Amino acid sequence: MSLLESIAVVLAGLAAGTINTVVGSGTLITFPTLLAFGVPPVTANVSNTVGLVPGSVAGAFGYRSELEGQRGRVLRLLSASVLGGIVGALLLLVLSPGAFEAIVPVLILLGVVLVIVQPRLAARVQARAAARATETGVEKEGDHGWVWPAVFGTGVYGGYFGAAQGVLLMGVLGIGVDQSLQRSNAVKNILAGAVNGVAGVIFIVIADVDWQIVALVGGGAVVGGLLGARIGKRLPPLALRTVIVVVGLVAIASMLLG
Incomplete structure (x- = not known):
């Protein structure tokens, strides 16, 4: 890989780390960049996945204040993500490339729709929960029961490809x-x-992991993760929701046209 190509991959990693922290879909920047430089698709996918891990850690660190009081929720849902990620990664290694990617645009669109209707749908869900609590005299706290399996599903998808995993997670x-x-x-x-x-x-x-790619993507993603946390935390709910929807639609268009 030439010097200019290496710089381009670092910049792609920086952009991906930023976008992943704010919403997700950073893979749609790094993955096509690697393909454009002649990296085989599977090698590009697995190397990109490994390279983006440090950026995820940096983004999570930048959002640490928003995690206060959520230890139980994080640990509970983390089990779903880990199991789903294992299944998705194994599927990538055993299934044909088109077997799962055919439904990826549909999954991303589902995430976008969930984000758009989230305020109204969440209000209805909460109203029904409050009505049940009034009828039974018992108020049920915590997440809804379908959240864990839904997070598991996004984990399967994320372990396989990863683009727009954040859009799906934010919808759920x-x-x-x-x-x-x-x-x-x-x-x-x-x-x-x-x-x-x-x-x-x-x-x-x-x-087959390309460690040069991992280092280039990872270095840019760490800076991008910290930058994304600073940007994302300043966005009001409507702006954040708008960003999620736009990124999701761009992801769908990129995959259908690409």
Whole structure:
């Protein structure tokens, strides 16, 4: 890889780390960049996944204040993400490339729709929960029961490809968890990072990882993760939701047209 190509990969990693921390879909920057420089698709995918792990850690660190009081939730959902990431990574290694990617645009669109309807749908879910509490005299606290399996599903998807995993997670957390988008975004960074991490470990052991790519993408992603936390935390809910929707639609267009 030439010097100019190496610089381009670092910059792509920086952009991906920033976008991943704010919403997700950073893979749609780094993955096409690596393909453009002649890196084989599977090698590009696995090396990119490993390289983005440090950026996820940096982004989670930048959102640490929003994680306060969420230890139980994070640990509970982390198990779903880790298991899903393992399944997704193994699917990448055993299935044909088109077997799973055919439904990726549909999954991303689902995440976008969930984010758009999140305020109204979350209000209805909470209203029904309050009505049940009034009828039974018991108020149920915590996340809705479907959140864990939904997070597991996003983990499977993230372990396989990863692009727009954050969009899907924000759609799930926004509806199933009664808290601000910023606090859910902090949880999203932990969960997405865990998926990349566990998938990365599997790829290191089984797949062909290009460590030069890992170093270049990882170096840029760390800076991008810290930068993304500073940017994302300043966005009001409507602006953050708008960013998520735009990135998700761009991801769908890129995959369909690419």
